[in-house]
Structures are given as structure tokens and as C-alpha cells.
Amino acid sequence: MANVTAYENLCSVDRDAAPLHHAASILGWDQEVNMPPKGLAQRSAGLASLAGELHKRYCQPQIAEWLIDCENDPFSKGSVEVANVSLWRESYDRRTKFPSEFIEEKSRTSSEAKAAWAEARKKSDFSLFAPLLERQVDIARREADYIGYEEQPYDALIKLYERGMTTANLQGIFGSFRDELAQIAGEAVERSKANPPREFEGEFPIEGQQMFNREVAEWIGFDFEAGRIDTTTHPFCSGICPGDTRMTTRYYPKDFTASLYGVMHESGHGLYEQGLPDEHFPHPVYDAVSLGIHESQSRLWENQIGRSLEFWKRWTKRAGEIFPQLSGWTPEELTAAVNRAGYSFIRVDADEATYDLHIALRFEVELLLLNREIESADVPKVWNEKFKAMFGLDVPEDSQGCLQDIHWSMGALGYFPTYTLGNLGAAQLMESAMADSTVSAAFSAADPLPLLNWMRERVHQKGSLLTPPEIIEQATGKPLAPDAFLRHLRKRFLG
Amino acid sequence: MANVTAYENLCSVDRDAAPLHHAASILGWDQEVNMPPKGLAQRSAGLASLAGELHKRYCQPQIAEWLIDCENDPFSKGSVEVANVSLWRESYDRRTKFPSEFIEEKSRTSSEAKAAWAEARKKSDFSLFAPLLERQVDIARREADYIGYEEQPYDALIKLYERGMTTANLQGIFGSFRDELAQIAGEAVERSKANPPREFEGEFPIEGQQMFNREVAEWIGFDFEAGRIDTTTHPFCSGICPGDTRMTTRYYPKDFTASLYGVMHESGHGLYEQGLPDEHFPHPVYDAVSLGIHESQSRLWENQIGRSLEFWKRWTKRAGEIFPQLSGWTPEELTAAVNRAGYSFIRVDADEATYDLHIALRFEVELLLLNREIESADVPKVWNEKFKAMFGLDVPEDSQGCLQDIHWSMGALGYFPTYTLGNLGAAQLMESAMADSTVSAAFSAADPLPLLNWMRERVHQKGSLLTPPEIIEQATGKPLAPDAFLRHLRKRFLG
Secondary structure, eight states: OHHHHHHHHHHHHHHHHHHHHHHHHHHHHHHHHTOOGGGHHHHHHHHHHHHHHHHHHHTOHHHHHHHHHHHHSOOOTTOHHHHHHHHHHHHHHHHHHSOHHHHHHHHHHHHHHHHHHHHHHHHTOGGGTHHHHHHHHHHHHHHHHHHOOSSOHHHHHHHHHSTTOOHHHHHHHHHHHHHHHHHHHHHHHHHHHHSOOOOOOSOOOHHHHHHHHHHHHHHTTOOGGGEEEEEOSSOOEEEEETTEEEEEEOOOTTOHHHHHHHHHHHHHHHHHHHHSOGGGTTSGGGSOOOHHHHHHHHHIIIIIITTSHHHHHHHHHHHHHHSGGGTTOOHHHHHHHTTOOOOOSOGGGOOTTTHHHHHHHHHHHHHHHHTTSSOGGGHHHHHHHHHHHHHSOOOOSGGGTTTSOSGGGGTOTTOTHHHHHHHHHHHHHHHHHHTSHHHHHHHHTTOOHHHHHHHHHHTGGGTTSSOHHHHHHHHHSSOOOSHHHHHHHHHHHHO | OHHHHHHHHHHHHHHHHHHHHHHHHHHHHHHHHTOOGGGHHHHHHHHHHHHHHHHHHHTOHHHHHHHHHHHHSOOOTTOHHHHHHHHHHHHHHHHHHSOHHHHHHHHHHHHHHHHHHHHHHHHTOGGGTHHHHHHHHHHHHHHHHHHOOSSOHHHHHHHHHSTTOOHHHHHHHHHHHHHHHHHHHHHHHHHHHHSOOOOOOSOOOHHHHHHHHHHHHHHTTOOGGGEEEEEOSSOOEEEEETTEEEEEEOOOTTOHHHHHHHHHHHHHHHHHHHHSOGGGTTSGGGSOOOHHHHHHHHHIIIIIITTSHHHHHHHHHHHHHHSGGGTTOOHHHHHHHTTOOOOOSOGGGOOTTTHHHHHHHHHHHHHHHHTTSSOGGGHHHHHHHHHHHHHSOOOOSGGGTTTSOSGGGGTOTTOTHHHHHHHHHHHHHHHHHHTSHHHHHHHHTTOOHHHHHHHHHHTGGGTTSSOHHHHHHHHHSSOOOSHHHHHHHHHHHHO
16 A cells, blocks of 8 residues: 555645645736736745745655655556656656756756847847857757657657657658648638738727627636636736636737637637646646647637637627627628738738648757757758748748747747647547537537537546547547648638 | 844745745735635635745744844844844744644634624624624633733733834823814814715716826825736735735725725825835835834825815816816815715714724723623623714614624724824824925925825834834824824814
8 A cells, every 4th residue: 555655645745735836826927917017026036936845845855755656556557546646757757857057057048048039039130049049959959868758859848848749740740731731821822812801990999809808708618707817918828726717818909809819719728727627636637738738729719619600600790789890791701801811921920821831840940950950050041941932932031030939049949839739639629529419509509618518528627637649539539630620721711 | 143143044034934925915915806706715725825834934943042042142222133133023922822722713713703793794783793702802812811911901912013002002092182082073073064065976987086096196106116006895005025015996986086095095005015124125124013103104195185275286177187077176175075074883984083083982892891891792882872972873773883893803902093093193294294394395386205205214214123102203203192183183174
């Protein structure tokens, strides 16, 4: 019974840490949403101290012994206990195997690199950022060495965001759909150009946008007794704890759809958080399993649902009541307006048809960097060539090219592909859910809750009991693949 | 040099605790302002855990040794070190001298008593609350025994809120002005009845109230780069840390002055917090010294300034711009409207002329209870007799009499007098400040900042270096007394 005692001890570590996590989440959220600027110094001290307290708890040497007790005398296969033990092991190793000098170097380099990136982007001068990117690549390679990998360093990095995913898997996914995607995108862009959708006119008052967004979020099942929406420059969703999930958005007076799809996206994240298996809190099986699965839920509600004709059949009348300038619009016109395809230099502005080309490009460049096939100084040239090949456009300056995203400066190499995993997952899950006639009939009758319940049961309630590939495979009957997403794009943009 | 090492160790305890305090303050604030209802369970767990962590740090047995080292070889008289050591001693003794069963009993009784009080008030049936009040009186007497006192248990309780204050002092203060106050109040009420002020008409939109309140708060010097205003049912001000002070208010559409004076009151608290001596953070000398001094600052800006003719000479025009229904009003009319005197059964609705009669009554009843001169069951009878004598009115039911306030149910016996100490302090400080011709000339010219600077230097910047009586005496040249307040009331209501 050593394993039972050890398991209980490991559970106590989580219970002891949970309130500190809770405090850190609220402090982090408050810093983005409410904190007056002069509160920063004390806030940073507060967050650093909580991080230190958490580190102390999670790095207790006895944890190593308890883990070994559980591993030597394992619980029954497929049990919650086995999953928790394996997740504890992963995070304990990750927390304890980096030398503290490495952690400090990484943190210092990220601060410097973020500052250099901001300056370089402002001046559109990549040379200011190149040496820092070189240091980040070096750090990422050493990090991969500490973590360990079988084939290549990128394997270790992608695992940080997506358990069970390998570089080879990703290459298979991107390799099989990159060219077809480029072709669909090209045709979609042509069609939008040939047949431009109706344009919005006038102002959409923020109060109206807030009312509309909230009604839509409630309609898809977001529980406002257990969450809220606030306003920030950079929208995000924070699952603070069971019973408290908070999202943010921003408003553009000329285009109500920016905040609408922002809120549907963040509500997707929020629904996932609200659907996690409370009974396993505060242990790792409770947690959201990966960024890719998280993004599959946000993209599902934002794109699969929110940009569908069915959605606008349900919401066009209401939109016209709140925004009088829309009162003459048809559901078809609104659907077309929110599905305009066009090439863009900037990833975050990209539409559904072209978005994943941006990700494919970043994945290719990251891999070349990590494998030392190119140097940081080569990035602009490689980026611009690939961009020309994929989008047919010449990047006018690096601030609109390889300097546009903050991720690499933060050291987040291996992160970008999770966006595409989310898009593919959303399409594959949606296709399977709609094959269930209860779900599809209800959705056709403007009731999305059976769809939500389908996701609850097969995705949200799983927490981290399964790996992301297992979740997709058990929910849809097949491994994650791009074909559902390609079918979806063809239907939506070329149908 | 044992004292230097010990002092440094005691400072480390504070530095170590500060981030946890910070987190607890934000969690407490967020619970009132933002938290969705289903977040309560985790929030309570988070706050309890932080309280436990803080308790552990503040009750380390080495603290006793370090304190003795500092006390045996004291720092120079009047120094910051001496003040910190004496404040550490006070709070260490308070934290360690109660048996844990007593702490639990107190906490449990408060929960039960609050529930019983709410029920009793709802039904206006004092008998439901009486046994719980009896238990709270018993607990308060035992608490006083643990703390220790020279003359009577009430001495120990008032010290919890107001260092340096004794029951005898309070009896002297109330004894010397209760009758004169009653007489002024009576005359003020007659005058308001004989000559009723102009009434407000129409609605005052919340956005307009928010704009007006914010402009006023900025005018008196509240720094919105280091603070904010939000909306809650029960207004409060929370000094989270240097650089972050947050107040709340509530809005009534028919009367913009409710939120205006709410914000001026909370801004007064906020200005005090923003003016505390940052260089002593996070040690006790940095802290606000007492509830009475805190209240002197809130009452100063709310009543002394906010209800003055000078204030309305500055703000009547602006009020008329924001609220068109006020455009025909004169400063004299607005001043009269916000200084209407009238008897009220409810303390929190009382005007400046009658407010302290409510406090005098509560102080007398508390003292009788604590000294076992009456039993809890006698409270309604005693209350109603005293109310009749002071206000000339028959209390129609206990929910409008002895059941109206939550304080006793929470076990906060000894708290009420700090409200009057605040009113007296505000008047005495104001009189002294206005005797400085720079301050009074500026204020006549609608510039309140020299007044703020006067308070900054003599009150805010003192933190807890002096006791409350010392602060008043050094700032005004005499001990706290009711005469300035009585002069103020006579001038304002009978002038």
C-alpha cells in the first residue's frame, strides 16, 4: 500500500498549492484588467513571491520518492491515478531538471529579447533582433537537451504545449495539406475579389456590442454565474478555478464582428474551462489537456458555428434590432460579410481560408532554425521567399513579415503549430458531432446545446485523462488529420 | 548589536509576508467587485490559505526572541525602529496570546450571530438575536481579559481600533458634548423644517454621476494612476499597497449627491492611503494608524469640504453642465440642499448634525453591556428609552432601532466610537489647517491642494509613527476635543 500513501501525499501537494495558484491567477488577471499603473512594482513582487512559494511546494525532494513508490507499484491501467502520476512525473522532472542558472538565463534572455523585438519591429530593422533570436534558439536547443527527445530538438519543444505530438506528426499533417490549402485559399481570395460582400456602415455603439455578445455567449452555453467578460487591449480567457472563468475582448466602433468573434472565440475557451471535470480538481487530470485542444474549442464556436449561415439565420434579426443599420440585411449577406477571404501580411488579421498558411510558414522556419539549417540572420530572406511562394506577395518590410509576432522573442518556439492543430481539431470534431442526428437537428433548429453537450462529454470532461491525440481519436474515431478541415473550407469558401 | 540583527530579522518577516498580504487584499477586493457567484468556494479556500500562511509567518517563535533583543537594548527614543518594535510587539502578543479554541469559538459565534442578526432584523424580532449577542458580549469580555486592561474591559476593546484611547477619554469626550450636540441638532432640525431647501428633480444618469465624481476626486488630489473607483452594494476603500488604492461607490438615479459624497468620503480614505510613508513599507510604521484617524480624513473631504459653500461655488456650474436640471441652481441652494437636517431612526442615513447622537447612544449601550450593567435581553428597552430622550422619537420596531447595524453580530464591540472620533478629528484638523493663511486663501480660491499637503505632512506621512492622540495633538496643538466640531456645526447649521 506504499503507493496509496504516496499518492495521497502527492494529492496533498496539489491541495496545498491550489489556493496559491488561485491567488496568482487572480493577480495576473487583475493586472491586465484593473491594476492602476503605479501598482506594478508591488504586483510583480506579489506574483514573484507566489511563484516562489509554488516552486518550493512542487520541488520538495520527497515528491521524487512518492513518485517512485507510485511508479514501482502502479495503479490499474487507464485509471485516474495512473494519469495523475504520469502528469506529476512530467511536471516534476520539468521543474527540477533545469539548473537554476539556466532558468535565470532563460528569463533574462526573454526580457532582453522582448525589448529588442519591440524596438526592431518599431524600426522594421531585423538586425536589432537577430542576435537575441540566435540566443533564444540556443536556449531552446539546450532546453530540449534537458527535456530529452528521440529524433530532434523540436520534439521536446512541441511536447511542452501538446502532449503526444511529434515533429514527424506535424510534418505529416502540414505536408499533406499545405499545397491543397494554398490552392483553396487562392480560389477563395479570387471569389471574394470577384464578388465582394456588402460592407458595414456607421458606428456600432459599444453598449450594443456588449449586449449582443453577451446574448450570443449565453446562447452557446457560457455560464455567467461562473464567469464574466471584461475589456482589455489583448483579449484572453483565464480559467481561474472551478466556478470562475474570465474572458476579455476589445471593441471597434466600425465593426461589431471583431468583438463578436473575439467573444465567441474566448467563450469557446471558457466553455472548455467550465466543462472540465471538477471532481478531479486540483489535480492534473482536472486541467485542460493542451493548447491545441483548447484552440479546437475556441475555433469551433468562433468559426465553425459563428461564421455559419445557421448562426446568422438565428441572429440576423436580433443584430438588426440592436444595430439599426443592419435591419435590411439578410442572413446570407451577413454570412458572406464575415467570410471574406483575402491575403494579408499579418497573421492575426488573416481569415479562416488563409490563416493556416501563416502557421505552416512559421513551422517551417522554426524547424530550420532549431535544426541549425539556417541562422537567425537568414530569417528575413527565408521568410520572404516562402511568403512569396505561398501568398504570391512581396513582404514590403520585416515589421509586416518575420518581426510581426512576439512569440519567438519570448522563447516560445514550438507554440505556433498548436493554432493549426486547433483548426483541424475543430473541423474534425464538428464533422463527427454533426454526424449525430440529435446534434445536427438541434443546431438546424438554432439550439447549439446538444453540440456543447457532445463536446462536454467527449472533450471537456476528459480533462487530462487522455492525451490530445487520444481525445481526438476517441471522439471522432480517427487520428487528427486535415481532411475534415479541407472539406469544411471547400464547402464554406468554394461551395 | 544583537538588536540590529534582531530588527533586521523582524523586517524580513514583514518583507516575506507583504506579497501574501497583497494577494489577500486583491482577492478580498475582487470578491466584492468582480467575482462571479459560483467562484465563492474556491475564493474562500484561497483566502483561508493565505491567512494561514500569514499566521505561520507572524507567529514564528523566534519573533518573541527578536522582540526581546530589541526591547532589552532599545533604539533611540522616538525613532522609527522603536515605533516598529512596539507595533510588532502589540500584534505578536495579540496573535499569540489567544488560545486557538478561543479563536475558533469567536469565528464560529460570529458566523452564527450574523445569520441570527439578519433573520432577527428581517422579522424585527430581537429575541432571535439576544442569546447570540449575549455570547458575543461574553467573548468580548474574555478577549479583553486576554488582551489585558487597567480599568474596564472596554479599554481593551477600543484599543483594537484606536491605539492610545481609553474608555475614560471617550466618556470625557461624549460627556462634554452629548447635550450640546443634542441641542444644536434639535435647532438644526427645526430650521430645516421651517425653511426647507430646494428639492432635486428628474434623473441623474449614472455616466454623468461617474464623470462628476471623478472630476471632484481628481480636484481634491486623488491619483487615478495609483487607484480606481468601482461599483459595489456596500461602498468601501481598500489600500491594497503603495501605488494601488481602490474605492467603490453606489449610484441612486434620483440623487447624485449620494454617490458624490460617497466618493468624497472614500477619496478621503484613499488620499490618506496614497499619502502614507512609502519608505517604511511593508513595516507597521507605514500603516494607517487607526480607524478614527482614517475617518477624520474621509469626513474632512466629505463634510468639511464637500458640503461647504466654497465647494459649491467651485462646482455648481459644472454640475449644471452635466445635469441640466441643476442649471438654474445657485451655490447657496445646493449647499442648503446637501445640509438638510432631520431626525432619522437609521444611523447611516443621518445628516452631519444628528449623526453623532446615534454613536453616543451606541457607546452608552455597549458600555452597559460590557460592564454587565444590563443583559442583552434588555437592549431594546434601553435603546428605545435613550432614543426617545435624545431624538424625541418612539422607535417603531427594533429593525429600525437596536437591530439596524451589523457590528455587534460580528463581535465588533468598541468600534462605533471611532466614527465620532473621526468627526471630531476632521473638525479640529480643519480648523487648524484653515488657521494657516496659505491653506485658507488657496481654498477660498478653489484650490484644495494646500489643504491636502497640510494633511499629508501632519497626518498621512506620520503613518503609525505616533499614536492617534499624538497625531492630533502635534497637528493641532491640543488634545482631541469636541469644541471645534461643535463650532463647526453651529456655524454650518445655525450660522
